[in-house]
Amino acid sequence: MKKDCHGYWNQHEYATYNNLTGKYIVLQKVAENFVAAHDYCQKIGGFLVSIHSEEENKFITDFIRSKFSTGSDAYIGLVRVEANSSWIWEDGQSFTYENWNPTEPNNAGGIENSVEIVATGEHGGWNDIPNHFVKTVVCQVQCSIELKTEAQAEKPQEDSSEGPQ
Numbered sequence: 001m002k003k004d005c006h007g008y009w010n011q012h013e014y015a016t017y018n019n020l021t022g023k024y025i026v027l028q029k030v031a032e033n034f035v036a037a038h039d040y041c042q043k044i045g046g047f048l049v050s051i052h053s054e055e056e057n058k059f060i061t062d063f064i065r066s067k068f069s070t071g072s073d074a075y076i077g078l079v080r081v082e083a084n085s086s087w088i089w090e091d092g093q094s095f096t097y098e099n100w101n102p103t104e105p106n107n108a109g110g111i112e113n114s115v116e117i118v119a120t121g122e123h124g125g126w127n128d129i130p131n132h133f134v135k136t137v138v139c140q141v142q143c144s145i146e147l148k149t150e151a152q153a154e155k156p157q158e159d160s161s162e163g164p165q
């Protein structure tokens with residue numbers, strides 16, 4: 001049974017509609033690593049979020065801070081497909097806006113190919129991080145895409161070899 005997409009996300013505790021993009025921002029409190037973060041967004045019919053302006057960045061930062069009292073640092077959809085290659089948004093949008101924290105991206109240890117938004121700080125600056133960190137997740141979901149319910153998303157996936165144990 002399909003639910004109404006807008007109705008579903010409007011009632012979801014960790015979702016909010018972003019007027020700037022026409023998409024919902026959906027949070028998952030904890031993912032075991034980048035692959036789990038990526039998979040969660042895909043299973044609910046979206047992507048890890050892409051961010052294209054200071055206003056969007058602030059909107060997301062404020063939403064995370066409103067949901068988690070201490071704020072939380074969270075995976076966004078900016079990635080390097082290979083070490084030292086350029087940054088790309090997972091959803092295919094152009095990389096035009098950036099909000100790195102001072103001295104970032106520093107690619108510490110040469111293994112920082114994912115990015116977190118540091119919402120424990122009001123500025124919501126970005127930091128490149130390794131793929132194995134436990135983090136909150138920021139997804140974007142557009143209602144024209146077929147809705148998958150959270151119940152479907154939580155079903156174990158037989159074909160997922162990278163899932164958290």
Ligand SMILES: [Ca+2]
Pocket residue numbers: 104105106107108112127128129
């Ligand atoms: Ca870093």
